[in-house]
Amino acid sequence: MLTILEALKLSTDYLEKKGIESPRLNAELMLSDLLNCKRLDLYLSFERPLKENEVDKLRDWIARRGKNEPLQYILGKTDFFGLTFCTNSSVLIPRQETETLVEMIIEQNKSKGKIRILDIGTGSGNIAVALAIYLNDAEFTAIDSSNDAIVVAKQNAALHKVDSRIDFVTSDIFSTDFDNDCFDLIVSNPPYVSSGEYKTLQKEITEYEPTQAVTDMVDGYRFYSYITACARKWLKRSGRLYFEVGKDQYKKVVNYLYESKFENISTYKDLLHIERVVMGEKL
Template sequence: MSTVLETIDGGTRYLEKRGIDDARRNMQMLVARQLGCTRMDLYLQFDRPLMESDLAPLRENLKKRGEGIPLQHLLGQVFFHRNEFICDSRGLIPRPETEELVEWILRWDLPEKLDVLDVGCGSGVLGLSLAAARPGWQVTLADISEDALSLTRENAAALELANVSTIHSDLFSNIPGTFGGIAANLPYVPETERPTLTTEVMHDPALALFGGPDGLDVIRRFIPDAYRRLKPGGWLVLEIGHDQASQVAGFLEKSGFSRIEVKSDLSGIPRFPLAWRD
């Protein structure tokens, strides 16, 4: 019978041999999930023997992790901006950069009541995080994927948010009205980069990743309509690829936006274009 520490050590070695980054943390998270505790709790249970009823599902998840299935999918959840979100293959695994975007928006001096639209919402982490932090806002979340929207609805229900609604829509095709703010994390990976992506990234929906030959097909189509759907004084903010800032800024200027700026993420990459409609 293996103890908690022996199980963590053995699983860590297994993951390291299969090239999994941060193998020990991964194994600790899998064990903690199986035992229904936190990673920190494990340090007080190193000598605890594990029953076969715990070891069997751990072995199965360990095998899947070694095959490149994302840790977040095996855990079934991810922590993002102060909240737990359900996480599975229906939506993109939330990236730290998107969390930076949420923090940036929430630091702005914005009205207590505001109609906000999240286009390409995926699992809903962007729009739902804004709704949770700003109860006076009405946040609409839209996606072309019904699977993604079902995940968004489950996350909204889990967070008990009453100030959100969802719409199945290809960009603005089914979305009525205008908004005070629009946020979007749209597909921006060039199709040419598909062969270079990791096994883990390829577990994300292709529909949410790839934006045509240069990665900008969806964004190029989205920006002019976004201008028309903003109220005067409204803002648009995007998350884009590492080398797309100048092109996207050009799209924004051509579409009539003013006060265009691009904020860098914590790695110094120009990641978040912001523009206003006068």
């Protein structure tokens, strides 16, 4: 029978040959999830033999990872802002840099009481759900053009017991309209990769993540310019617009907000010191 130690070694060697980054970590995460234990527990049970069904499932997972399928899709979950979110190939995998966006919104609006928030391009619902947990009196509308993504977002809202405060809507932002002056905050992490840059991304992204959630198929700014113009109408007075932006995009996005007469425009860096969040107020 294959032991845990043998399974880790064989899996690591296979993933390394396939060019997978951090092969040992990937093998440990898959095996610990399969056995429903912590990674540390693997090291305390090296000689434990795996059952036949466990070996079969691990082989399937390792083979999928070897073909560049993201670990988060294989396991069906990922961590974001200290929370667990369901994931599949219908949604963009939540990234650590987006935690900067969520953190800034919470910090700047935690004392505002009952507010209405619009999340544009909600995907897995990670932004809306995380905000709902920390902004207890906020009510949300979260839209996405993909109905499959909305299904996942609803699952995550239910998982974290905030589904009663988030209205999920399948809708393309370019054909969506809301009443004037109806939101206190608008937040979006839109597809901001340009068509040219998209061709250079790693296979985990281009072959598995939903294309429409990654790139706008033009210059990377299509959503920013349109959402900024809409936000000027939809936000209440003193309302705030928050964007996540790609590397070196902040200057042009700041200019969009300036041209739409937003004030108190600010930018915020992520943990890698990249300008990651742009915020403006409608005064």
